[in-house]
Amino acid sequence: MRILIFLLLSQWAFAQKEFTLVMLHKRPDLPAMPKEEVDKLMQGHFANMEKLHKEGHLVAAGPFEGGGGIFIFNSTNRADIDRWLADDPGVQAQRWRLEVLPYKPVIGSICAVSEPYQMVNYSFIRFVPQLTKDNQRDATRLFLAHQDLISGLNTNKVIITHVQVGELEDLVIAAEAINADRFATDPAVQQGLLAVEAEKLLIAKGSFCEK
Numbered sequence: 543m544r545i546l547i548f549l550l551l552s553q554w555a556f557a558q559k560e561f562t563l564v565m566l567h568k569r570p571d572l573p574a575m576p577k578e579e580v581d582k583l584m585q586g587h588f589a590n591m592e593k594l595h596k597e598g599h600l601v602a603a604g605p606f607e608g609g610g611g612i613f614i615f616n617s618t619n620r621a622d623i624d625r626w627l628a629d630d631p632g633v634q635a636q637r638w639r640l641e642v643l644p645y646k647p648v649i650g651s652i653c654a655v656s657e658p659y660q661m662v663n664y665s666f667i668r669f670v671p672q673l674t675k676d677n678q679r680d681a682t683r684l685f686l687a688h689q690d691l692i693s694g695l696n697t698n699k700v701i702i703t704h705v706q707v708g709e710l711e712d713l714v715i716a717a718e719a720i721n722a723d724r725f726a727t728d729p730a731v732q733q734g735l736l737a738v739e740a741e742k743l744l745i746a747k748g749s750f751c752e753k
Contacts, residue, residue, distance in 0.1 A: 561601065561652065562623050562674075562709060563645040566638035568609035586631030594626055601652050604667070604745035610638060612743070614645055614652065618701060642745050643707040649696055650703030653751035664702065665720040666743040669736040670711040677735045685710050688730035703750040710735070715743065 562712035575583075591613075594600035598616060606701055610626060623642060627633050630649045633640065669688065673681060695701050722738040730736040 552561070558617050559647060559651070561645040562618055562620075563643045563705075564613040564615065564623065564627065565641040565643065566610050566612065567641060568606070569637070569639055572637065583631050583635050583637065587633075587637075590630045602745070602749050604743050605748075607663070607742040607744070610741075612666075615650075619645065640733075643711075646706040648704045648706060648712075649701055650705075650750040650752065653748055655746045655748045660747040661744060662717070662747045664743045664745060665716040665718065666713065667716065667720060667722075667725070668707075668738055668741075668742040669711060669725075669730070669741040670739060671710040672734055672737050673710075674734065677733050680733065681710060681735055682735060684730040684733055684735045688728050688736060691725070691728050702752045717752070 548656070553556050589599055591603060594615075600613060601616045602614040603612060615626065617623060617631050617737050620642065627640065632638070671681075677684065690713070692701065692704055695714070695716075696704065698716060700716050700720070703716055704712065720740065722740045725731050728736065728738075731738060
């Protein structure tokens with residue numbers, strides 16, 4: 543259904559290489575609300591998304607299985623991002639816990655998708671730094687080993703896009719089903735430098751310039 547997914551809506555492939563990623567994390571502690579109120583909030587949520595896409599600000603978005611999702615904005619200006627989010631009724635009602643991150647593609651980018659959209663489920667894997675006094679000294683070496691592992695997956699055409707979202711933090715999106723166990727041999731994961739978070743993302747095929 544159209545209201546379940548909001549995707550890339552530009553008319554051209556973006557030459558810009560840096561965007562802003564907003565993670566809309568599901569809130570387990572969310573207070574119960576009447577269905578009518580939730581429906582009204584979500585209608586306003588999707589209406590605001592439509593408005594932002596028409597204005598050229600929101601370039602891609604999609605939900606995670608089980609709740610939450612992502613926005614990708616065509617800007618790196620935090621003040622603009624905060625202003626656009628503030629107009630969202632769902633955000634106003636604190637339906638999600640928001641996290642704002644830089645989005646710098648290493649592999650792939652953001653490309654135009656035209657109707658009819660082919661909706662696909664992708665694996666969304668995030669690697670979150672867990673720096674401690676025990677692994678801090680080896681952080682650079684371990685992260686480089688992690689990067690080598692990701693490059694190997696790309697050689698095998700597993701990775702659709704690989705994105706830097708922090709100094710020692712990145713994420714990958716893959717067409718095949720991947721869970722956290724796939725990275726059990728990653729030295730950075732083994733040594734506790736990186737924690738693996740896996741989600742299933744619903745989005746339009748081609749959003750990340752994949753064939």
